[in-house]
Amino acid sequence: MYRSYWCLKEKPFQNTPDSSYLYLSSQHEDALMKLSYAVAQDLGCGLLTGVFGCGKTLLGRVVLNNLGKDRYASAFINSPSGSEPAELLRSIVRGLSPQSLPEKKTEIMADSMLEKLNNILLDNIRDGKRNIIIVDEAHTIEDPRIFEQLRMILNFQQEDKFLLTLLILGQPELKDKITISKPLEQRIAVRCHLNPFSEEETGKYILHRLKISGRPDPSAEIFTKEAVKFIAKHSGGIPRRINTLCDLVLMSGFAKKANKIDQDLVESVVKDFNVT
């Protein structure tokens, strides 16, 4: 509703993993480079950790998008914690080869599933596709058998090459948690971590999203320096929180017919909307 007022084609601060809005801070760039390297060089396993809302899921999507749809088969596992190891395996098989599974869970046992997975991995490679498994929210895994299952999946190799890349994403406690399975931990070839943005990065991030959403270049800056400083402090530099606050602030600025977003406006939004 505020788009035309601020000369925008789209809403700039949506909390969705939309890769066209990716802002490559130095740490996002580093993580993307390492994860992409793990995929390109068949290194087996990559680990991406970081605080909530800092872009892990988004980066997972970007790694896939950058490859191009016809060059990979992927399974994106969002909630690995509730599942039994066999169910996890089933989700992976379904992701990598959607047509290959009967609907009924009971029809599938873990052993036959591993064999099935091996065949699917080989078939995909023969078709010129890489196999990529992304396990998101992995810090929520409590059951050591799930980590063990992931390790077993990494055993699928051919002539010293992994048949798949496993990318494990989760909040910082994952680093300790993954030590439950030493053999899995030892197989992690690349590790990367995302921290919240600094004040300077917060400013660049806001500007970047405004430009992508269509704000004409020289006038992209809507936020004053002081407003950015306040947003950086209040959000702790966490992109998801920056988005939430900036969206409300643009809406409020429109309602008040403001020319710029200044610190007073941001402060009043934080207070009125109880933004945490």
Ligand SMILES: Nc1ncnc2c1ncn2[C@@H]1O[C@H](COP(=O)(O)OP(=O)(O)OP(=O)(O)O)[C@@H](O)[C@H]1O
């Ligand atoms: N580098 C970035 N460039 C552009 N947008 C970003 C970036 N990082 C995060 N975001 C935005 O923040 C939102 C939250 O990011 P994301 O869901 O990827 O975080 P997360 O680290 O997976 O969080 P959680 O631990 O809660 O799952 C994204 O939907 C996106 O809008």
Ligand SMILES: [Mg+2]
């Ligand atoms: Mg996430």
